[in-house]
Amino acid sequence: MPHPSPPTPHILVTGGCGYIGSHVVRALQERGDSVVVVDNLCTGHPWAVPEKVLVKGDLADRSFLSQLFSSHSIKAVLHFASFIQVGESVHAPLKYYDNNVAGTISLLDAMSEAGVKKFLFSSTAAVYGTQATVPIVEEAPLRPGNPYGRSKLMVEEILRDCGQAWGLETVALRYFNAAGAHPSGEIGEAHDPETHLIPLVLQTAAGRRDAVIINGEDYDTPDGTCVRDYIHVCDLADAHLLALDSMKGGSGNRAYNLGNGAGYSVRDVIDACQRVTGKSIPVKTGPRRAGDPSVLVASSERITMELAWRPRFTSLDKIVEDAWRWERKLAGK
Numbered sequence: 405m406p407h408p409s410p411p412t413p414h415i416l417v418t419g420g421c422g423y424i425g426s427h428v429v430r431a432l433q434e435r436g437d438s439v440v441v442v443d444n445l446c447t448g449h450p451w452a453v454p455e456k457v458l459v460k461g462d463l464a465d466r467s468f469l470s471q472l473f474s475s476h477s478i479k480a481v482l483h484f485a486s487f488i489q490v491g492e493s494v495h496a497p498l499k500y501y502d503n504n505v506a507g508t509i510s511l512l513d514a515m516s517e518a519g520v521k522k523f524l525f526s527s528t529a530a531v532y533g534t535q536a537t538v539p540i541v542e543e544a545p546l547r548p549g550n551p552y553g554r555s556k557l558m559v560e561e562i563l564r565d566c567g568q569a570w571g572l573e574t575v576a577l578r579y580f581n582a583a584g585a586h587p588s589g590e591i592g593e594a595h596d597p598e599t600h601l602i603p604l605v606l607q608t609a610a611g612r613r614d615a616v617i618i619n620g621e622d623y624d625t626p627d628g629t630c631v632r633d634y635i636h637v638c639d640l641a642d643a644h645l646l647a648l649d650s651m652k653g654g655s656g657n658r659a660y661n662l663g664n665g666a667g668y669s670v671r672d673v674i675d676a677c678q679r680v681t682g683k684s685i686p687v688k689t690g691p692r693r694a695g696d697p698s699v700l701v702a703s704s705e706r707i708t709m710e711l712a713w714r715p716r717f718t719s720l721d722k723i724v725e726d727a728w729r730w731e732r733k734l735a736g737k
Protein backbone atom coordinates (compact mmCIF):
# COMPACT_ATOMS: atom_id res chain seq x y z
CA MET A 405 0.00 0.00 0.00
CA PRO A 406 1.50 3.39 -0.93
CA HIS A 407 1.59 5.88 1.91
CA PRO A 408 -0.87 8.76 1.51
CA SER A 409 1.03 11.94 0.61
CA PRO A 410 1.27 14.48 3.46
CA PRO A 411 -1.18 17.38 3.30
CA THR A 412 0.06 20.42 1.34
CA PRO A 413 1.06 23.10 3.83
CA HIS A 414 -0.98 26.25 3.48
CA ILE A 415 -0.29 29.93 3.79
CA LEU A 416 -2.82 31.38 6.24
CA VAL A 417 -4.01 34.84 5.22
CA THR A 418 -6.00 36.75 7.83
CA GLY A 419 -8.14 39.56 6.46
CA GLY A 420 -7.77 38.05 3.01
CA CYS A 421 -11.16 39.41 1.94
CA GLY A 422 -9.93 42.98 2.35
CA TYR A 423 -8.35 45.26 -0.21
CA ILE A 424 -4.65 44.42 0.08
CA GLY A 425 -5.18 40.90 1.42
CA SER A 426 -7.29 39.86 -1.57
CA HIS A 427 -4.62 41.02 -4.03
CA VAL A 428 -1.99 39.02 -2.12
CA VAL A 429 -4.24 35.94 -2.07
CA ARG A 430 -4.58 36.19 -5.82
CA ALA A 431 -0.82 36.58 -6.34
CA LEU A 432 -0.12 33.56 -4.09
CA GLN A 433 -2.65 31.41 -5.92
CA GLU A 434 -1.34 32.50 -9.32
CA ARG A 435 2.07 31.09 -8.46
CA GLY A 436 0.60 27.87 -7.07
CA ASP A 437 0.67 28.42 -3.31
CA SER A 438 -2.09 26.81 -1.28
CA VAL A 439 -3.98 29.44 0.70
CA VAL A 440 -6.46 29.48 3.59
CA VAL A 441 -8.18 32.79 4.24
CA VAL A 442 -9.62 33.69 7.64
CA ASP A 443 -11.88 36.71 7.70
CA ASN A 444 -14.75 37.73 9.99
CA LEU A 445 -16.28 39.65 7.06
CA CYS A 446 -16.94 42.71 9.21
CA THR A 447 -15.25 44.83 6.55
CA GLY A 448 -14.05 42.25 4.01
CA HIS A 449 -16.02 40.92 1.04
CA PRO A 450 -16.58 37.23 0.34
CA TRP A 451 -16.49 37.95 -3.42
CA ALA A 452 -12.85 39.04 -3.08
CA VAL A 453 -11.50 35.46 -2.78
CA PRO A 454 -12.48 32.03 -4.15
CA GLU A 455 -15.22 30.57 -1.94
CA LYS A 456 -13.36 27.32 -1.27
CA VAL A 457 -10.42 29.00 0.51
CA LEU A 458 -12.49 31.12 2.90
CA VAL A 459 -13.05 30.22 6.55
CA LYS A 460 -15.26 32.71 8.38
CA GLY A 461 -13.99 33.38 11.88
CA ASP A 462 -12.69 35.95 14.30
CA LEU A 463 -9.15 36.29 15.62
CA ALA A 464 -10.48 37.17 19.06
CA ASP A 465 -11.98 33.66 19.21
CA ARG A 466 -9.02 31.73 20.58
CA SER A 467 -10.69 28.30 20.41
CA PHE A 468 -11.59 28.92 16.75
CA LEU A 469 -7.90 29.58 16.10
CA SER A 470 -6.75 26.42 17.90
CA GLN A 471 -9.19 24.42 15.84
CA LEU A 472 -8.01 26.12 12.65
CA PHE A 473 -4.33 25.42 13.30
CA SER A 474 -4.98 21.82 14.32
CA SER A 475 -7.12 21.07 11.27
CA HIS A 476 -4.77 22.65 8.69
CA SER A 477 -1.06 22.33 8.12
CA ILE A 478 0.03 26.00 8.15
CA LYS A 479 3.59 26.96 7.24
CA ALA A 480 3.32 30.77 7.45
CA VAL A 481 0.83 33.48 8.39
CA LEU A 482 0.20 36.70 6.49
CA HIS A 483 -1.73 39.02 8.80
CA PHE A 484 -3.88 41.73 7.21
CA ALA A 485 -6.95 41.72 9.45
CA SER A 486 -7.19 45.10 11.15
CA PHE A 487 -9.07 48.36 11.31
CA ILE A 488 -7.42 51.00 9.15
CA GLN A 489 -9.06 54.41 9.46
CA VAL A 490 -6.79 57.05 10.94
CA GLY A 491 -9.61 59.52 11.72
CA GLU A 492 -11.81 56.88 13.36
CA SER A 493 -8.90 55.64 15.46
CA VAL A 494 -8.55 59.09 17.02
CA HIS A 495 -12.18 59.02 18.14
CA ALA A 496 -12.41 55.32 19.04
CA PRO A 497 -8.90 54.29 20.18
CA LEU A 498 -9.99 51.26 22.20
CA LYS A 499 -11.67 49.77 19.15
CA TYR A 500 -8.27 49.94 17.42
CA TYR A 501 -6.20 48.58 20.30
CA ASP A 502 -8.68 45.79 20.87
CA ASN A 503 -8.90 44.62 17.28
CA ASN A 504 -5.43 45.45 15.99
CA VAL A 505 -3.36 44.60 19.07
CA ALA A 506 -5.41 42.13 21.13
CA GLY A 507 -6.56 40.30 17.97
CA THR A 508 -2.94 39.91 16.88
CA ILE A 509 -1.88 38.63 20.31
CA SER A 510 -4.56 35.96 20.08
CA LEU A 511 -3.28 34.96 16.64
CA LEU A 512 0.36 34.86 17.80
CA ASP A 513 -0.59 32.78 20.81
CA ALA A 514 -2.29 30.23 18.55
CA MET A 515 0.77 30.20 16.27
CA SER A 516 3.06 29.62 19.22
CA GLU A 517 0.89 26.72 20.36
CA ALA A 518 0.91 25.23 16.85
CA GLY A 519 4.66 25.81 16.33
CA VAL A 520 4.17 28.11 13.30
CA LYS A 521 7.10 30.53 13.18
CA LYS A 522 6.79 32.67 10.07
CA PHE A 523 4.73 35.85 10.25
CA LEU A 524 4.30 38.59 7.67
CA PHE A 525 2.70 41.70 9.13
CA SER A 526 0.72 44.37 7.36
CA SER A 527 2.14 47.52 8.94
CA THR A 528 1.94 51.14 7.89
CA ALA A 529 3.73 54.42 7.25
CA ALA A 530 1.59 55.76 10.08
CA VAL A 531 4.21 54.34 12.49
CA TYR A 532 6.45 57.27 11.49
CA GLY A 533 4.17 60.27 12.05
CA THR A 534 5.52 63.63 10.94
CA GLN A 535 9.24 63.45 10.10
CA ALA A 536 11.78 66.17 9.50
CA THR A 537 13.62 64.14 6.86
CA VAL A 538 11.90 62.88 3.71
CA PRO A 539 11.99 60.33 2.10
CA ILE A 540 11.54 58.32 5.26
CA VAL A 541 13.94 55.45 5.95
CA GLU A 542 13.24 52.54 8.29
CA GLU A 543 15.70 53.85 10.88
CA ALA A 544 13.69 57.08 11.26
CA PRO A 545 12.30 57.67 14.76
CA LEU A 546 8.98 55.93 15.22
CA ARG A 547 6.44 58.38 16.60
CA PRO A 548 2.96 57.64 15.28
CA GLY A 549 0.55 60.55 15.52
CA ASN A 550 -2.64 58.56 15.95
CA PRO A 551 -3.94 55.38 17.64
CA TYR A 552 -4.06 53.49 14.34
CA GLY A 553 -0.32 53.99 13.81
CA ARG A 554 0.38 53.26 17.48
CA SER A 555 -1.58 50.00 17.31
CA LYS A 556 0.61 48.87 14.38
CA LEU A 557 3.82 49.94 16.12
CA MET A 558 2.81 48.05 19.26
CA VAL A 559 2.42 44.91 17.18
CA GLU A 560 5.83 45.42 15.56
CA GLU A 561 7.34 45.57 19.06
CA ILE A 562 5.43 42.49 20.18
CA LEU A 563 6.78 40.65 17.13
CA ARG A 564 10.37 41.42 18.12
CA ASP A 565 9.68 40.13 21.63
CA CYS A 566 8.19 36.92 20.23
CA GLY A 567 11.25 36.61 17.99
CA GLN A 568 13.46 36.71 21.08
CA ALA A 569 11.24 34.45 23.15
CA TRP A 570 10.32 31.65 20.74
CA GLY A 571 12.13 32.27 17.49
CA LEU A 572 9.22 33.85 15.61
CA GLU A 573 10.56 35.06 12.27
CA THR A 574 8.77 38.21 11.07
CA VAL A 575 8.65 40.80 8.33
CA ALA A 576 6.65 44.00 8.88
CA LEU A 577 5.78 45.74 5.63
CA ARG A 578 5.16 49.43 6.22
CA TYR A 579 2.83 50.46 3.44
CA PHE A 580 2.58 54.03 2.35
CA ASN A 581 -0.68 54.72 0.45
CA ALA A 582 -2.00 51.57 -1.21
CA ALA A 583 -3.97 52.47 -4.32
CA GLY A 584 -5.14 51.16 -7.69
CA ALA A 585 -6.77 47.82 -8.38
CA HIS A 586 -6.01 44.53 -10.09
CA PRO A 587 -5.59 45.26 -13.83
CA SER A 588 -8.12 42.47 -14.58
CA GLY A 589 -10.79 44.72 -13.03
CA GLU A 590 -11.92 41.75 -10.92
CA ILE A 591 -10.85 42.93 -7.46
CA GLY A 592 -10.17 46.33 -5.94
CA GLU A 593 -10.87 48.68 -3.09
CA ALA A 594 -14.38 48.65 -1.58
CA HIS A 595 -14.53 50.13 1.89
CA ASP A 596 -17.79 51.00 3.58
CA PRO A 597 -17.71 53.81 4.47
CA GLU A 598 -15.04 54.77 1.96
CA THR A 599 -12.53 57.19 3.47
CA HIS A 600 -9.60 56.91 1.07
CA LEU A 601 -8.79 59.69 -1.27
CA ILE A 602 -8.57 58.07 -4.71
CA PRO A 603 -11.85 56.11 -4.54
CA LEU A 604 -13.65 59.16 -3.14
CA VAL A 605 -12.37 61.37 -5.94
CA LEU A 606 -13.33 58.77 -8.55
CA GLN A 607 -16.79 58.33 -7.06
CA THR A 608 -17.19 62.09 -7.39
CA ALA A 609 -16.02 61.88 -11.02
CA ALA A 610 -18.67 59.19 -11.57
CA GLY A 611 -21.35 61.49 -10.15
CA ARG A 612 -21.89 59.33 -7.06
CA ARG A 613 -20.78 62.14 -4.74
CA ASP A 614 -21.31 65.88 -5.02
CA ALA A 615 -17.77 67.05 -4.30
CA VAL A 616 -14.39 66.02 -2.93
CA ILE A 617 -13.74 67.56 0.46
CA ILE A 618 -10.06 68.41 0.84
CA ASN A 619 -9.04 67.78 4.44
CA GLY A 620 -7.14 70.97 5.05
CA GLU A 621 -5.29 73.30 2.68
CA ASP A 622 -3.12 74.97 5.31
CA TYR A 623 -0.34 72.39 5.63
CA ASP A 624 3.29 73.31 5.19
CA THR A 625 3.45 71.76 1.71
CA PRO A 626 3.79 73.35 -1.77
CA ASP A 627 0.03 73.67 -2.36
CA GLY A 628 -1.10 73.45 1.29
CA THR A 629 -2.61 69.95 0.98
CA CYS A 630 -1.16 66.74 2.45
CA VAL A 631 1.46 64.88 0.45
CA ARG A 632 1.42 61.09 0.22
CA ASP A 633 3.28 58.32 -1.60
CA TYR A 634 0.81 56.21 -3.59
CA ILE A 635 1.79 52.64 -4.38
CA HIS A 636 -0.05 50.22 -6.66
CA VAL A 637 -1.68 47.38 -4.73
CA CYS A 638 -0.19 44.80 -7.14
CA ASP A 639 3.30 46.12 -6.40
CA LEU A 640 2.49 45.66 -2.73
CA ALA A 641 1.36 42.11 -3.46
CA ASP A 642 4.66 41.35 -5.23
CA ALA A 643 6.55 42.56 -2.16
CA HIS A 644 4.62 40.15 0.07
CA LEU A 645 5.66 37.18 -2.04
CA LEU A 646 9.31 38.25 -1.91
CA ALA A 647 9.13 38.84 1.85
CA LEU A 648 7.50 35.47 2.41
CA ASP A 649 10.17 33.72 0.37
CA SER A 650 12.89 35.52 2.31
CA MET A 651 11.84 33.90 5.60
CA LYS A 652 13.90 30.76 5.54
CA GLY A 653 14.47 30.31 9.28
CA GLY A 654 16.68 32.56 11.37
CA SER A 655 16.19 35.81 9.44
CA GLY A 656 14.99 37.62 12.56
CA ASN A 657 12.47 40.44 12.75
CA ARG A 658 12.69 42.85 9.84
CA ALA A 659 10.78 45.90 8.63
CA TYR A 660 10.58 47.34 5.12
CA ASN A 661 8.98 50.47 3.72
CA LEU A 662 6.88 50.15 0.61
CA GLY A 663 6.29 53.22 -1.49
CA ASN A 664 7.39 54.73 -4.80
CA GLY A 665 9.46 57.52 -3.30
CA ALA A 666 7.34 60.19 -5.03
CA GLY A 667 5.05 62.52 -3.12
CA TYR A 668 1.73 63.70 -4.54
CA SER A 669 -0.52 66.25 -2.89
CA VAL A 670 -4.28 65.85 -2.55
CA ARG A 671 -4.58 68.43 -5.34
CA ASP A 672 -2.15 66.41 -7.55
CA VAL A 673 -4.34 63.33 -7.06
CA ILE A 674 -7.49 65.23 -8.01
CA ASP A 675 -5.71 66.54 -11.16
CA ALA A 676 -4.64 62.99 -12.10
CA CYS A 677 -8.22 61.77 -11.64
CA GLN A 678 -9.49 64.56 -13.90
CA ARG A 679 -6.91 63.62 -16.57
CA VAL A 680 -7.74 59.92 -16.45
CA THR A 681 -11.52 60.20 -16.29
CA GLY A 682 -11.84 63.26 -18.55
CA LYS A 683 -14.37 64.67 -16.04
CA SER A 684 -14.33 67.90 -14.13
CA ILE A 685 -14.38 67.08 -10.41
CA PRO A 686 -15.98 69.53 -7.94
CA VAL A 687 -13.83 70.26 -4.88
CA LYS A 688 -14.51 71.93 -1.52
CA THR A 689 -12.10 72.81 1.25
CA GLY A 690 -12.79 71.24 4.62
CA PRO A 691 -10.98 71.21 7.97
CA ARG A 692 -7.89 69.14 8.68
CA ARG A 693 -8.52 65.48 9.54
CA ALA A 694 -7.35 64.57 13.04
CA GLY A 695 -4.11 62.61 13.14
CA ASP A 696 -2.93 63.44 9.59
CA PRO A 697 0.81 64.09 9.13
CA SER A 698 1.57 66.65 6.41
CA VAL A 699 4.01 64.57 4.35
CA LEU A 700 4.59 60.80 4.11
CA VAL A 701 7.01 59.72 1.39
CA ALA A 702 8.98 56.48 1.51
CA SER A 703 12.48 55.46 0.86
CA SER A 704 12.05 51.84 -0.26
CA GLU A 705 15.75 51.34 -0.77
CA ARG A 706 16.03 48.63 1.86
CA ILE A 707 13.54 46.25 0.21
CA THR A 708 14.94 47.12 -3.21
CA MET A 709 18.46 46.19 -2.10
CA GLU A 710 17.70 43.23 0.15
CA LEU A 711 14.78 41.54 -1.63
CA ALA A 712 15.19 42.93 -5.18
CA TRP A 713 11.66 44.37 -5.12
CA ARG A 714 10.91 46.48 -8.18
CA PRO A 715 7.55 48.26 -8.50
CA ARG A 716 5.91 47.72 -11.90
CA PHE A 717 3.24 50.43 -11.81
CA THR A 718 4.88 53.61 -10.61
CA SER A 719 2.94 56.25 -12.55
CA LEU A 720 0.13 57.94 -10.66
CA ASP A 721 -1.98 58.00 -13.82
CA LYS A 722 -1.63 54.21 -14.24
CA ILE A 723 -2.62 53.71 -10.61
CA VAL A 724 -5.67 55.93 -11.12
CA GLU A 725 -6.54 54.19 -14.43
CA ASP A 726 -6.75 50.81 -12.70
CA ALA A 727 -8.71 52.31 -9.81
CA TRP A 728 -11.12 53.93 -12.31
CA ARG A 729 -11.72 50.66 -14.18
CA TRP A 730 -12.52 49.03 -10.84
CA GLU A 731 -14.68 51.91 -9.63
CA ARG A 732 -16.96 51.58 -12.67
CA LYS A 733 -17.24 47.84 -12.14
CA LEU A 734 -17.98 48.31 -8.42
CA ALA A 735 -20.74 50.77 -9.20
CA GLY A 736 -22.52 47.92 -11.01
CA LYS A 737 -22.03 45.34 -8.22
Ligand code: UDP
Binds near residue numbers: 601604617632670
Ligand atom coordinates in the same frame (compact mmCIF):
# COMPACT_ATOMS: atom_id res chain seq x y z
N1 UDP B 1 -8.15 63.14 2.02
C1 UDP B 1 -8.89 64.26 1.65
N2 UDP B 1 -10.22 64.10 1.38
C2 UDP B 1 -10.84 62.90 1.46
C3 UDP B 1 -10.08 61.75 1.82
C4 UDP B 1 -8.74 61.92 2.10
O1 UDP B 1 -8.37 65.37 1.58
O2 UDP B 1 -12.05 62.84 1.21
C5 UDP B 1 -6.73 63.29 2.34
C6 UDP B 1 -6.34 62.77 3.72
O3 UDP B 1 -6.61 63.70 4.73
C7 UDP B 1 -4.85 62.49 3.50
C8 UDP B 1 -4.80 62.04 2.03
O4 UDP B 1 -5.99 62.53 1.42
O5 UDP B 1 -4.12 63.68 3.64
C9 UDP B 1 -4.76 60.53 1.88
O6 UDP B 1 -5.78 60.00 2.72
P1 UDP B 1 -6.21 58.49 2.71
O7 UDP B 1 -7.33 58.36 3.69
O8 UDP B 1 -6.46 58.05 1.29
O9 UDP B 1 -4.92 57.70 3.20
P2 UDP B 1 -4.03 57.84 4.54
O10 UDP B 1 -3.02 58.90 4.25
O11 UDP B 1 -4.92 58.15 5.68
O12 UDP B 1 -3.41 56.49 4.67
